[in-house]
Amino acid sequence: MTKYVYMFNEGNKDMKELLGGKGANLAEMTKLGLPVPSGFTVSTEACLKYYDNNQELPQEIIDEILDKYKSLESITGKRIGDDVNPLLVSVRSGARASMPGMMDTILNLGLNDEVAKSFALNINNERFVYDNYRRLIQMYADVVKGFPKSSFEKKFDEIKEQKGVKLDTELSSLDLKEIVNIYKDEYLRLAGEEFPQDANVQLIEAVKAVFRSWNNERAVTYRNLNNIPSNWGTAVNIQEMVYGNMGETSGTGVAFTRNPATGENKLYGEYLMNAQGEDVVAGIRTPQSIETLKEVSPKCYQEFLDISKTLENHYRDMQDMEFTIENDKLYILQTRSGKRTAEAALQIVVDLVNEGMISKEEALLRIEPKQLDSLLHPTFDEESLKNATPIAKGLAASPGAACGKIYFTASDINMAYQSGEKDLILVRLETSPEDIEGMNLAHGVLTVRGGMTSHAAVVARGMGTCCVSGCSEIIVNEVEKTLTTKDGKVFHEGDYLSLNGSDGLVYGEKINTKDAVISGNFETFMSWADEVRSLGIRVNADTPKDAVYARSLGAEGIGLCRTEHMFFDSVRLFNFRRMITANSLEKREEALMNILPYQREDFEGLFRAMDGYSVNVRLLDPPLHEFLPHTDEDIRELAESLSMDFDSLKDRVDSIREFNPMMGHRGCRLDVTYPEIAVMQTRAIIEALINVTKEGIKSEVEIMIPLVGDVNEMKYVKNIIVKTAEEIIKTSGVDVKYLVGCMIEVPRAIVIADKLAMESSFFSFGTNDLTQLSYGFSRDDAGKFLKDYYSKGIFVNDPFAKIDQEGIGTFMKMGVELGRRVNPNLKIGICGEHAGETSSIEFCNSIGLNYVSCSPYRIPLARLAAAQASIREKANK
């Protein structure tokens, strides 16, 4: 027969799957001999059984719970339902991972009319007992029965008013007895039955309530957001009550073994005497700093200090503990690894390594790579944020905080910038490539439409610009230049807005931001990561500025330079548009020649920034229509500047428009139709390389052909590149090295990876497009229906955020295998958005990629994730 219930002394800290985090740690502390109130844990398996059994608790489990409940009597010396020394217990949920959103605690189970009466008499404290009883009724009604808390709170407030008191503590024991009666009546009214007097009934109903709460809406949402499988289930902890509100020698508190904000190695916490846990949180009385406990109760303080050291040494990590003092006796109610800021996390692991408590490898595994994000983006000044109220919430599309005056077009941003305004926020319905210059100048971008992978979101993340996208609660009128909140508040051009791209909140006021500081611990920690990782880390960078910054963050070369981003400056855009709209090769070449010097200069900057490393340059990729205006007004304007007539330009724009632009005339297909583009770009690249080589710069360039699906495409474009490059190199007399390779982003490229590898010096996985094409849904459109996929449990993860290892990952493995089979020295990297995500980086490491290439701000994350991947790989060998 399966065992479903474990006494605390039957478990240990490694049994989290079965006992939940809280239960396992209570067991561990019991084993360590720490003063933990006795109790037992109903396992997660019981929870799953409950769900398997149509949400009924099988009798065998009920029996086992009641059996263990009974056995608590002998351990505690108290008795269930005893009128002198009753056994009262708390019931708390405890899943494998910490899960806010599930049921709260129920305290004081075991009280009833009889027990309350005689117990009060016995301890001579009616007030204490009836206060506990009314709390029990209220919590039970809420948690077990789902009656609104407000019904009871209202009654409570009525009594206080009636009695003319303000604080709960001012109520007399008689008042509280009256309240208990009123609560019982209210319970009867709501439930249609009396409040249960049987302790066993109370307990079993409470356990079932915890199990039910595993699937309440908030819990499900939280699980989905945090990728917690629904089949984990929750455990339930039943524990003897101890009371911090027994009088002036009682109290309760929470503490961390180290400072969770800074990491300082010093006990940090607060407590209240004569109080219960909820009072500490409620904020009516101000808790005291833990240090003052030394004066109030030197014995308990010293004991707690010793225990905190014991726990930290035992768990080899900073602990977050709850304690209660009952009549000068200390009890530990919970311990767990404490949540901490990224700064604190770094300080703690560096200290722990220095203290010899953990190894560097352990330190590296201790920090969630994503946590480093917060070290790299501006954040709101806490003081300034304190009194701010959000006016809307969108998607946390690109992290960081931003504050500035709002403008509704990229050109307005530009004008404001030129006139000296530097704190700017771009507000758009959605962004397009034409907005890039404006996005670059703005501190933050707010869009009404578009998901986490919309243009705004992707570009902003690439730039490290704060972005809140898909904020559908607000109405933006780009013509009137107004933003209206759902409450009807209207913001105009020049008004202040603050955005938090890390949580999606939008504030209608000025909130100060502060810049990221890279501390010494951060550097130390990153150097450890670099020691152990084998995966290279490159950056996706399109400008020398980004490249320089990325190198300061640890980038070892450029993995993707999107040359199209170089066309959005107005002069270049004009010439590029001339090129697109030209009706002859000569005119196209003329326009391209005007762009050449700019591209060459940019490439020189990139090579200089990456001296000693490789720079991967991708030939023009996006569909041409992205470069053209779409409204009649804009077309007319362009027609004038190009000296074309409106109609023929409009025809040209129309003819370039596509049904499915994602699957249209783009990538290497552009070079097949317009070889002159590849010629110009190769010329710019090679000439730039020659120029910097003369300066002594030692960069190597990789020229990358995008969207290759057939080996003949590869050969055709490669031939143009090689012919152009060889001629320039020969003429220059300077010996420079260039490689030619291709993106692997079209599913067909996977099948012919061996053939492509014969023609390529490198592959780079474009997992964005590979994911889109393999699933057959476009990022821009999928947002609408994928939400149903998450809510119906069809998808667990967003395949655009984490590499789908089952599908896309299998394709990648095939590509690597086929490619290396014929070309063992093939350099293989990844430059899709996934390259900045932890699990994807680990996957890339596991299939033998040479490097990942991500946006600048993701580089520290990638370095750490790569290090963790190496460590885990070694451990698994």
Add this chain to the structure above:
Amino acid sequence: MTKYVYMFNEGNKDMKELLGGKGANLAEMTKLGLPVPSGFTVSTEACLKYYDNNQELPQEIIDEILDKYKSLESITGKRIGDDVNPLLVSVRSGARASMPGMMDTILNLGLNDEVAKSFALNINNERFVYDNYRRLIQMYADVVKGFPKSSFEKKFDEIKEQKGVKLDTELSSLDLKEIVNIYKDEYLRLAGEEFPQDANVQLIEAVKAVFRSWNNERAVTYRNLNNIPSNWGTAVNIQEMVYGNMGETSGTGVAFTRNPATGENKLYGEYLMNAQGEDVVAGIRTPQSIETLKEVSPKCYQEFLDISKTLENHYRDMQDMEFTIENDKLYILQTRSGKRTAEAALQIVVDLVNEGMISKEEALLRIEPKQLDSLLHPTFDEESLKNATPIAKGLAASPGAACGKIYFTASDINMAYQSGEKDLILVRLETSPEDIEGMNLAHGVLTVRGGMTSHAAVVARGMGTCCVSGCSEIIVNEVEKTLTTKDGKVFHEGDYLSLNGSDGLVYGEKINTKDAVISGNFETFMSWADEVRSLGIRVNADTPKDAVYARSLGAEGIGLCRTEHMFFDSVRLFNFRRMITANSLEKREEALMNILPYQREDFEGLFRAMDGYSVNVRLLDPPLHEFLPHTDEDIRELAESLSMDFDSLKDRVDSIREFNPMMGHRGCRLDVTYPEIAVMQTRAIIEALINVTKEGIKSEVEIMIPLVGDVNEMKYVKNIIVKTAEEIIKTSGVDVKYLVGCMIEVPRAIVIADKLAMESSFFSFGTNDLTQLSYGFSRDDAGKFLKDYYSKGIFVNDPFAKIDQEGIGTFMKMGVELGRRVNPNLKIGICGEHAGETSSIEFCNSIGLNYVSCSPYRIPLARLAAAQASIREKANK
């Protein structure tokens, strides 16, 4: 040393690769001892060598040619440049496959001033010799030098005018001598050098001209259209001249061993006495039927009759022969398998089988499956077509001929049809699903935009409606309802137009059409095909009418019923639009319930038509926006009929619009969002099956889930289907069988085919989408840039026409393998457009598919292609 030149007696008919078709057959006939003028062939390898060598003929090849030329002297007893008995030769190209578009013949090589003079004297026929000489100069100038024929023709006409004669034959020998002089002057003027007098020079230059012509524009175009690789090269045949224009006992003609139009087993041909080959073609004198030769030259007739029998028996196929009679002596100049109509082809193979000359298997291999197409579509009445001139040419998008009054909208077609007009042609810029009803009523569809796989083309082919798409030469104004040709001729609504969907020609007049008749030979032949094929043949049919017709063509079940096509009737469309625009589940279900009876009735019809076979029904597939109007006017109209306000309907329409609809909210994604659609469709299917089962119909249904990319999608939708179906079946008490399976059309489905196979009873490859997604280009957009792919040799075949076996084929193989590994009984078919194409059907057979499913008109083709695949497979084992 490689041998580049072969005397006729050194080759045979199996050396086509080396000697070209003509050369190989000349050699074969020589070997058979037939009266073939002596000669030799310069091999295709010499041609390739010529191109490898920068279009210079290597000296060794020149030497070899001249050596063989010399050796002709002893064989013929004539001498090069001899003044009495000169050796004159013809030069003709001859590639492996017959290739119109390459150089024509040059005759009389070896003539020059000297030879002409003494030769004329010797045979006492100045007129004959100088006529030949002037022809040589003209042909040589044209073919070798590329001078326009017109320069010479003009001179010739001037002389005739000057001499006051009308026919060439009226010119005297003096006149002809004069013309030779004039031609030589003209040659000098154009070439800047004298007409070459050296026979060797003439010969080598002629050979080079043939090689050059391999890559002339017309030849390249022809090769691309017919998938002839450019690296085949052409051979050149040099052959002793024989003259049909030597007098009344000379003559020339062409003949087929059987009638190429009907297949009748009777010599069929025509000839002219005292004439050269070109005179037969020129049409100035009317050639005589071959039978009359019996009277004119009984000996030659009998000899030719015998030879034709010999050749037919030898080649075991109907032969197309050229012959010349020189002074009562018969020469055979060429034999090859004769081109024939499909009707004739059938008659011939059926006869040959009956005659015991070939086996049924051989007969099946003799007919190109595509040829059967022409048996199934209406064609123009030849008489009526004779005097018609095309006004434009578009793409031959859907075969057959059509004639009718033109209308510019589907609703105008509908109105005309209602008012009794049955001969209708729909003319549109491009079609959309809303036009389907109109397309169905029209005999033909003409569109300005869209390629071979545009909506118009695909739907028309499916319907068997004649269609010319992408006819960009014409201008269509849908508002004014006019069609303007490039010559400015304007056609209005109600004017007659005739379309030939088999060659893309458009005629501005009424041309009578005639219906297809399926003859007895056709049936016999098809029954042979059915005996040997193992691949099943199903039809893609959406209506009972199509299903009934398809069954008459041999369909063994339905492989794809696109349920969305059932929604385009106006009542259904209205309710479907109500469904899409509904803002609550109740309203959606209400609208769906209105559609249910229609769908059920259609399904009943399909089941009845396919009694005894399987019917595959695909759940709703296309993106919803395809069902909604897009212009404000249409939206307003719909809003009124739905009692919605315009703005909210427009918002809804806008919200459904997608960036990349191909990769949007469609396929099973619709069922995830709106499970009620799957419920309604399952209900209609199962209820229909129950109803017909009660009637005694024995169909089995396959319910197909489209666009599956993840096994959880499959499970989710399958669960809806099974739950709905089981409930209905249980309630009905009727035992019916249904299978659930999925389309394999998303690349990711390939990787997880094993997982999908665990949940599926069948797979059906949707190779249209699989091709689009694997290459990453959409059919609608690819046309624009793929033309560059063909012209630059990157693609040889259109991957939407023939399965790309390297890429998509590999995916298919993976899918079959993974699927059958876990589910050996998995039924696997294909329902993409490729299922109606010969090489793709052979491929499907080779990877073990159970069936192919194509449009009704492709079924005979598919039956034959499947039979050929079986035969070839057996032969290769």
